[in-house]
Amino acid sequence: MAAAEAPVPSGHFTQIKEQKSLKPGDLEEEKGEGGVQRVEAQEEAVEEAEAEDSCLQLDALPQELPSRVESDRRILTLQTVHLASQDLHLQGLGWLGVPHSEELLESVPQAEGLLQLPSVLWFDPEPQLSLQHCVTVSIPEELYPPEELELMHFHLLRENEPAAEEDQELTPDLDESTALKKPEDEKDQLLPQAGTDKKEERFLFVEMKPKEGKDDIVLTISRLSLEEEPQDPPEAEQTSVPPRAKAAKPKPRRQSKGEPQTFKCDSCPFTSSKLSTFNRHIKIHSDERPHLCHLCLKAFRTVTLLRNHLNTHTGTRPYKCEDCDMAFVTSGELVRHRRYKHTHERPFKCTQCKYASVEASKLKRHIRSHTGERPFQCRQCDYASRDTYKLKRHMRTHSGEKPYECPTCHSRFTQSGTMKIHMSQKHGENVPKHECPHCATIIARKSDLRVHLRNLHGHSPEEIKCRYCPAGFHERYALIQHQRTHKNEKKFKCKQCNYACKQERCLTAHMRIHTGEKPFSCPACDKHFRQKQLLTVHLRKQHDPSFVSSVHLCPKCDKGFSRWMSNLQRHRKKCDPEPVMRTQASEGGAGHEDDVAARESVTSGELRGLEEQALGHPGDSAVGSQSPDQGLTCEMIFNMMDK
DNA sequence: GGCATCCCCGCCCTCTGCTGGTCTGAT
């Protein structure tokens, strides 16, 4: 009998790729989402369910069926087997009248001993049966120690049996269907006879799962009927089978006599001269997917598709690239890979530009950049993208999701590229820098260099005028460079004498020399001053009893100078020709030069000018303490500069 | 029925470039 010859699947079926597809927890997650719901019976049922019957099919399992130990686990995979009910009886297997699940506990002990592995389960095709039933069974430890048998899936048990009356009602057009017929019925397909040999395929999914912490396993039977169940279709089908029109099954239409025989599909433009091809084609208009993946319950129309799919579970990749280590499940993937990586063949060429792609879908996507088509509309804003990924990425802007986390500082980012740049710039070594080819400015990011080039080196159609002279430039950088030439220029010139200065305010103050104006009056005496700083110094020196004038000491010879940046510097050039501005720390002296060094932009000339402003004319003396810190400090000078 | 091939969709990635807010130094 057919069932006795346990099919020996190809090696593709036998390998286990990863734990993920097998974890019981994962399977549990399928509850209510399209997976088969699992119910667990109590263990009393196990103890009472002792059976003598054994199934020849499973007797041979450890030897004949492709079981493979990987990661110390035994994986058992069965392909679809075709059983006739009489075969089962011949093998002495009783029918398991599995009732509704709520009656399960009472009913299981009554089941006629067939629950001990190895065994085959069957149940009456009662239409009112719920689709799933679950019993708990014992499993002989010598066959499958529980620790090895983490999860056992039995594939599909399938039987052709005469359809019940009510089933006929449920499948009114079954008699016209050719899609559900067996190949041997092919002859009848062209001229189907209503009511003859009407069969319905029943699909029972049997799954075994070890009960946690026990020596028992849980056996789940799912009835996957292909009959029309409009009210409550099996969830597994809901998820795995795309909604296709369940309209009247297409019929072949023969051409008229004399023409070559072709078969034309009623549902689509497909034609074929071969009946077998036509028959295969019309299955695409049905929901028939008899080949079920035992690992994820996904259903397929053909064994080949199932095998490819199983290879994705097992990691079997028969098609290996000769030029690299890559391997693929299908030959098509290998061809495509070789085009991408090795041959660089790009058969799909854009008619509007030079773009060419390996895949047609890429060309299609590319063409949208020409047409502007944006088929993927955001539901929350006006944005629409040209492909699904961009829309998905865009949706993060609404959800606030930041899936990418910097492993160093745990900052989060919406895009991987942003995080990559962050990591490179913030935490990376040998951070790449980008040098402006025009001005040698170093900029961290290439995109910012582009901004720099645009802003500073871009050509302006209108001439940009210099602030200080009539010169004009078309490049901003050139203008800035030019304006810097004005920096040390004494561009404010007195019209009445040779005086010139860099700041307008200085010229204003100078002009009072010519006008005689002295707007700053001392409140304590009748003195008047042309500049505010002069009044301030006067007040401090003449009217502040706590004021102690400073004396600046030369660190070399300790000679004292009341005028700091002028006389002292002049002296030091003689005393210490080294052009080094020593700091207080390095010399153990005062810190004013340190401050000055920190303000490199302030020239000694400017300081001297301010000092002279503050101290009055060069003849004024500043007699005071030995401490330079108590004299006219840099801070005071800078304050004056700021005024 | 099996295999090879092509087609198609989907997902994820990288590279690129623009934008706007922030920081910082110069004025």
Place this chain on the structure above:
DNA sequence: AATCAGACCAGCAGAGGGCGGGGATGCC
């Protein structure tokens, strides 16, 4: 102190590369 400009930085979108995987069909 205020202002301005440039660099820095993250956010975001455009474009394209590469691969995973299912579906359909031609051919043997």
